[in-house]
Amino acid sequence: MEMFLHAAQLALDPWAVGAVGLGTFIGLVFGSIPGLTFTVALALALPITFAMDSIPATGLLLGTYIGGMTGGSVSAILLGIPGTPSAAATVIDGHPMAKRGEASIALGAAVVASVFGGLFSLLVMIVSVNLVSRLAIGFGPAEIFALVVFGLSTICGLCGGSMLKGLLSGVVGLMIMTVGMDQIEGVPRMTFGSISLMQGVSLLVAMIGLFAVPFIIEASSGTGGAADARATRVRAEMPGLRLLMSKGWLMVRCALLGTGIGAIPGTGGAIASFLAYDHARRMSPEKASFGKGNLDGVIAPETANNAVTGGTMIPLLSLGIPGDPATAIVLAGLMIHGISPGPALFMNHATEVYGMYAAIVLAYFWVLGLQLAGIRLFVHVLKIPRELLAAGVLVLCLIGAWSVRNSVFDIYAMGVIGVLAYLLVALRVPITPIILGMVLGPTIENEFRTALMLSGGSSDIFLHSPVALLFLGLAALVIVLQTVGELRLRAYKQKVNA
Amino acid sequence: MKMRTAMGGGIAVLAAAAVLAAGVPQARAEFPEKPVEMTVLFGGTASTIAQVLSETMAGELGEPVVPVSRTGGGGAVGYSHVMATAPDGYSIVWNSNSVNTTAHIGRVPYSYEDFVPIARVSEETPALAVSAEKGWTGLQDMARAVSGSDDHLKVGISGKGSFTHLVSAALFDAMGIADNVTFIAYGDGKAPVELLAGRIDAAIQWPGQFKSYLDSGDLNVLAVTGAKRIDLLPDVPTAQEQGVDIDITMWRGLAAPKGTPAPVVARLAAAAEAATQSEEFRKAAGNIGFMPAYAGPEEFAAVIARDDAFYAGLLDKLGLGK
Numbered sequence: 022m023e024m025f026l027h028a029a030q031l032a033l034d035p036w037a038v039g040a041v042g043l044g045t046f047i048g049l050v051f052g053s054i055p056g057l058t059f060t061v062a063l064a065l066a067l068p069i070t071f072a073m074d075s076i077p078a079t080g081l082l083l084g085t086y087i088g089g090m091t092g093g094s095v096s097a098i099l100l101g102i103p104g105t106p107s108a109a110a111t112v113i114d115g116h117p118m119a120k121r122g123e124a125s126i127a128l129g130a131a132v133v134a135s136v137f138g139g140l141f142s143l144l145v146m147i148v149s150v151n152l153v154s155r156l157a158i159g160f161g162p163a164e165i166f167a168l169v170v171f172g173l174s175t176i177c178g179l180c181g182g183s184m185l186k187g188l189l190s191g192v193v194g195l196m197i198m199t200v201g202m203d204q205i206e207g208v209p210r211m212t213f214g215s216i217s218l219m220q221g222v223s224l225l226v227a228m229i230g231l232f233a234v235p236f237i238i239e240a241s242s243g244t245g246g247a248a249d250a251r252a253t254r255v256r257a258e259m260p261g262l263r264l265l266m267s268k269g270w271l272m273v274r275c276a277l278l279g280t281g282i283g284a285i286p287g288t289g290g291a292i293a294s295f296l297a298y299d300h301a302r303r304m305s306p307e308k309a310s311f312g313k314g315n316l317d318g319v320i321a322p323e324t325a326n327n328a329v330t331g332g333t334m335i336p337l338l339s340l341g342i343p344g345d346p347a348t349a350i351v352l353a354g355l356m357i358h359g360i361s362p363g364p365a366l367f368m369n370h371a372t373e374v375y376g377m378y379a380a381i382v383l384a385y386f387w388v389l390g391l392q393l394a395g396i397r398l399f400v401h402v403l404k405i406p407r408e409l410l411a412a413g414v415l416v417l418c419l420i421g422a423w424s425v426r427n428s429v430f431d432i433y434a435m436g437v438i439g440v441l442a443y444l445l446v447a448l449r450v451p452i453t454p455i456i457l458g459m460v461l462g463p464t465i466e467n468e469f470r471t472a473l474m475l476s477g478g479s480s481d482i483f484l485h486s487p488v489a490l491l492f493l494g495l496a497a498l499v500i501v502l503q504t505v506g507e508l509r510l511r512a513y514k515q516k517v518n519a
Numbered sequence: 520m521k522m523r524t525a526m527g528g529g530i531a532v533l534a535a536a537a538v539l540a541a542g543v544p545q546a547r548a549e550f551p552e553k554p555v556e557m558t559v560l561f562g563g564t565a566s567t568i569a570q571v572l573s574e575t576m577a578g579e580l581g582e583p584v585v586p587v588s589r590t591g592g593g594g595a596v597g598y599s600h601v602m603a604t605a606p607d608g609y610s611i612v613w614n615s616n617s618v619n620t621t622a623h624i625g626r627v628p629y630s631y632e633d634f635v636p637i638a639r640v641s642e643e644t645p646a647l648a649v650s651a652e653k654g655w656t657g658l659q660d661m662a663r664a665v666s667g668s669d670d671h672l673k674v675g676i677s678g679k680g681s682f683t684h685l686v687s688a689a690l691f692d693a694m695g696i697a698d699n700v701t702f703i704a705y706g707d708g709k710a711p712v713e714l715l716a717g718r719i720d721a722a723i724q725w726p727g728q729f730k731s732y733l734d735s736g737d738l739n740v741l742a743v744t745g746a747k748r749i750d751l752l753p754d755v756p757t758a759q760e761q762g763v764d765i766d767i768t769m770w771r772g773l774a775a776p777k778g779t780p781a782p783v784v785a786r787l788a789a790a791a792e793a794a795t796q797s798e799e800f801r802k803a804a805g806n807i808g809f810m811p812a813y814a815g816p817e818e819f820a821a822v823i824a825r826d827d828a829f830y831a832g833l834l835d836k837l838g839l840g841k
Contacts, residue, residue, distance in 0.1 A: 064588070068570050071799075158716045162705065202592050205704040207680035209592070209626055216599045216627070220591025287706060340712050341731060346562070353567045356727065359806040363711070363731020427587045428596070467706065474703045475673065475718060 028375030040077035045387040048088020055102040056421025059089020063350040075358040080380035094131040107290030107326040114318025138324035141276040142331025154339035162472035167492035174496040175299040177503035194458020217430040234439020240411035279325035283332020297325030560594040575794035608783035634774035638791040639814035644745035675722035727808030
């Protein structure tokens with residue numbers, strides 16, 4: 022207790038509070054702006070922390086991480102361009118809400134859901150870090166593979182009309198990720214002798230291309246008739262307390278899901294938000310309204326992706342394993358201050374750990390304050406004529422694509438993928454499954470191959486693990502339910518037509 | 520280039536006067552007059568060390584040193600980028616013995632000879648860890664247990680042809696148990712967890728990853744693969760102390776494109792040397808778990824050439840050579 026008070030005192034020092042606030046602000050800005058990603062923000066913030074004391078330094082990094090995770094929803098809702106891969110699921114219902122003039126309600130609900138998810142997962146983490154990390158150790162390649170297959174099965178729910186088109190799009194995503202250096206054999210694939218292609222396609226770059234380029238092309242090709250209609254309906258109305266309370270149970274479920282997924286090394290925010298979205302859709306009595314602007318479709322992924330922040334802290338702190346590129350930078354920041362995560366962390370650095378807890382709570386208060394104030398400003402973005410907005414977005418996307426890896430190749434990659442995405446949109450093929458395929462592709466492949474190496478090539482490894490069987494079974498169930506549902510719908514339509 | 524010389528003429532006279540007063544040879548005064556870009560090939564510790572190094576070097580040079588991350592292709596992307604830049608010292612690469620290994624695996628259009636060595640900056644010594652439950656306390660325990668059974672030892676590596684793979688192969692070869700080993704590739708940084716869960720039997724990784732697990736008693740670290748013990752794990756003996764003749768460490772250093780003028784290289788090397796002696800750099804070294812190991816351009820060149828021959832042989836033996 023004494024240690025906790027000492028840590029709280031250090032974390033509530035004006036410098037530390039300011040550092041967390043600064044980090045949160047940077048994260049929110051980078052997360053909100055289409056094209057800029059908070060992984061880049063973290064990389065920029067890291068050197069600043071070298072000269073700082075350990076608690077403000079970790080506060081700055083954690084603030085940036087949390088701010089970025091939350092900020093991703095802003096452009097996802099307003100423009101239909103997710104600020105981070107974790108916010109890709111938020112686009113599906115958040116953007117239609119904005120089109121209906123309910124942007125501020127979606128944004129407000131997203132912020133509240135994010136803060137709830139984040140604080141909930143922090144609480145779970147504090148109470149059960151040792152227990153959960155022991156469970157997470159049990160997730161080997163076979164189990165993670167099965168979990169990712171389950172994640173991939175949510176494509177079924179993202180297809181809109183045709184399952185075939187959805188699967189097609191998912192496979193395109195999986196295929197894009199096979200380009201580059203194979204991580205297991207170290208062999209270049211689909212590179213055609215080009216050194217640039219050896220680095221593969223960056224997920225962040227592809228995300229910018231998939232969502233931003235079609236927006237830019239549409240807006241500048243004069244199909245912006247809907248824009249004026251939208252502009253007149255911009256309001257800054259916040260979601261009511263009663264509305265949010267009624268979503269409490271959904272938020273708890275999605276927060277648990279997000280924390281659990283976050284705790285498993287090698288997964289992360291995107292898979293959690295898609296699973297949460299799918300869960301919300303399946304449990305909802307108004308399935309048909311999903312994809313057309315159902316608030317649950319915003320709350321579920323936003324709760325889950327922020328719950329991942331607390332979840333990823335579990336393997337990060339107790340096992341020293343970063344779950345994604347963003348937490349890898351947080352890990353580097355901890356190491357440089359002599360805080361080496363792992364099972365001995367809580368013995369050697371208890372003060373810093375409590376300081377981190379305090380910093381996370383503080384970061385969420387900053388998020389709540391900054392975002393609730395900011396939303397009233399953000400919605401006015403919709404008043405900007407679409408063609409002007411598109412020009413701005415284009416510039417930001419070029420900068421963003423380049424800054425991910427300081428590579429001109431990535432600008433071309435963004436362009437190529439963007440034009441492909443535009444064509445797919447024109448053919449009414451959904452593009453969200455592409456991003457899901459891209460997020461999960463490398464994990465599914467590497468874990469599958471590692472699992473088979475462990476078993477000496479025998480597929481028994483997937484069948485002898487109860488956890489793996491559970492997830493594979495769930496995936497099968499999702500596919501069967503979806504197929505049966507579609508067949509029934511088709512039969513019904515035929516009957517009506519006849 | 521010409522224009523810069525002409526424009527800088529007037530300033531150079533003033534600068535030269537100032538520098539002469541400080542007792543530095545005039546030739547070095549011309550460099551640097553703008554920020555130096557340092558290409559970083561990998562994330563993780565490579566990138567963290569690069570950031571600390573660039574901050575301290577910038578203080579020495581009086582111009583910013585900007586670490587720019589160009590990862591991918593096992594370093595190929597970054598090496599190719601730097602190789603194509605002008606050899607004027609403003610574009611340098613934070614390199615490692617990946618320049619030797621990737622060249623001999625044979626998928627890249629360059630070798631170490633396309634770069635001028637500036638300075639070796641740091642050294643990292645891999646460590647071999649096993650689960651504490653195995654009850655092995657030294658390499659001999661392990662060798663006895665393995666060679667006496669039909670079971671294959673599952674050894675975790677970062678990927679085929681990766682540095683951890685090469686070190687593991689060399690170590691087990693020297694221990695005489697190379698035929699009893701199966702390599703398992705998994706994601707970076709997961710070694711301790713895979714060991715704890717018992718999915719793999721042994722793993723060679725950077726000691727910083729194992730430190731906390733050693734403190735908590737979950738893992739045993741049997742050996743480090745260099746000729747000297749390391750500060751982070753002072754109680755862990757070297758392989759040589761246990762009668763296994765192996766000495767492999769990973770160096771990191773700075774290099775510039777071939778043709779970079781010698782005075783510029785000397786100026787950069789001096790800045791790197793001063794940086795490695797700074798308090799800040801030494802503190803980071805202790806925390807992250809690497810050794811500052813400055814070596815000037817000539818000594819560094821010898822190290823690279825020696826390593827190149829060594830890795831060519833090792834990769835050939837493993838059937839990974841070109």
